[in-house]
Amino acid sequence: MTTMVLSSAALAQPLTAFLEASTTGNFDARQSAAEAQRAQASFGQAWGALLPALSANGGWTHNQYDAVVPLPQPDGTTRNITIVAKNQLDATLKAEVPLIDAARWAQVAAGGASAEAAARRTASTRLQVQRQVVAAYYAWAAGLEVLASAQRSVDAARAQVALRDARADAGVGNELELARARAEVERNLQLLAAAEASLSNNARQLETLTGLAPSEPGTPVREAVSLPELAELERGLTTLPSVEAATLEARAAERTDLASSLALVPAINAQFTQRFTNASGFQNAPAQASGGVTFNWRLDLVGVNAWRVQRANGELARIAADRARRAAEDQLHSDFFNLRAAVKKVSSARSQVAAARRAADLARERSAAGVATQFDLIQAERDLFAAEVSEVEADAEAATARAQLTLSAGNPLAAEVAR
Structure with a gap:
């Protein structure tokens, strides 16, 4: 199945610019990188305890x-x-x-696994940040089109006010039609204000996530996207950073458990x-x-109970690793069917816009000919605006779903968005 979705190819700031900025500007990414450095330093500290010490x-x-x-x-x-x-x-x-210090040897091995897990956890955090950036970016890009559609609705309503004014001046209009036209202008101005606020909030969220402020954009374009096979996407699940991090954390917990038991060996x-x-x-x-x-x-009761605590921690870590693998499968499954639904929504939204635009054109023609009521024209314009908003939202949803499916499958996102 193939459809057209929103793309960032013609925007002044493409998605790749925000993804690159998020690596250094996102708070979660920075914190995760600092935690990885701390874990690596802790591993070095544990390893240093096995070397000769001078005082x-x-x-x-x-x-x-x-x-x-x-x-x-x-x-x-x-x-x-x-x-x-x-x-x-x-x-x-x-x-x-x-x-001879068997307990410390095991602790060093556990520290090495923890350092590796922290590095993979950093990569996992980076993917989660990218998911957030993708959603925020396409929400911002969609807000641009919604704002443009709202402005077109305001312009169309103002044109009707001018027409009703002219008809009233010619003695063929009435005050009721003019009042309705002016009310429709005010209604559309409210929609325009809401679109402006939504766009501003989306831009702010995008800046918070990436540290990069969105600038004056270009015009978004649409490109084709096809739905991949789910079985092909599932092949990369075992190499996902979140799964690897959980597996390494379980390994570190097992080695810490071993270190606790080796505390009974003399040093x-x-x-x-x-x-x-x-x-x-x-x-x-x-x-x-x-x-x-x-x-x-x-040998004391404290050491025995410490070993029991670490054994329980090891079991908890193994459960967490199993949960991480299942969560990765669930996320991929959810993203796949979200994209499939979004592709169908885009196709339906295209047809809805075409029908609504045709209805609006007919309403304008019939109104100009005096064979359609003002209410028919107002309703047709409202339907067209609603259809255009639905189309923009469907495009943004499909573009977001496509990018997030790429991430949940463990594939690089850069090649997917920089086209």
Whole structure:
């Protein structure tokens, strides 16, 4: 099935301009990008905990009294041993290396999956933003045509007032017809004001979503669009960012669960310390080194319950991944049938406009010939305006549905809109 829908090809600012602006101007996109950076930094922080750590500290201490012990030597001399110096200097260099820390290994793996999930979540947010931008853009573009149609209705009503004035001046009209014509002008002015307000609000929403203010537009054109096969669109669902993000989040939860269980495994660390001091005591060495291996192990109810909590979190994440896959399928199904319905609406709206325009032409001709009532002409003009609005709305709905179906199928939108 093929029909003609609204396109942005001839607008001064095409849809692609707003889509590009939304990558940096949309609040949700900016927040998601910042969250991805935070997740990547957290992964780096967890990974850094597995690497050797160096620390250094030093100090100067002034003591009121020193502690010096004279120590006799075999040759008969005496050597002073400083236990506490009056002006004591101390400096320590320490290196620590984690040898075995199974819980941290699993936490690093979980952090890596979380960082990947955050990156895919950013891509998913970008797609959601694009869906919003598409809807707002075509609502704005449709508002332009509705405004133009409302202006045409005002012009037509004013022309009828001029005609009724002329007929009254010629003595063949009456005051009732003139009053009706003037009332119709005021009614159409109200519709024009509503169209202007709607267009302004749509432009504001588009600017909020993208950070790009809509400028003076050109004239929208219409292009053909065909309905693709649903089975072909479903092939890309598994690679959708939202599905991949949920899958990675489930993987991260599983690894966090593993890390909680591995907390029962002792952690073994090696350390080396180099100390410098002018109060070395009986060692009588200003530089002293030491090294060793330590292990830490703890078993308590808190750790057991923490493991149970993480296991429940893992199950919740798996459920969320299943829900994300189903939601992607539902969204694609909804967008597909929305587009199919919109295509039918466009075809029907075209026929409605053609019939309403023909009826309006006949009403004008018959009114000029004096064989149609003023009410027939007013009603025909109203029907034409309503039909034109329905056509514009159907075009915008179809264009929006086409773009959103492209996004929900995981296909790039740029090639779809920049034609």
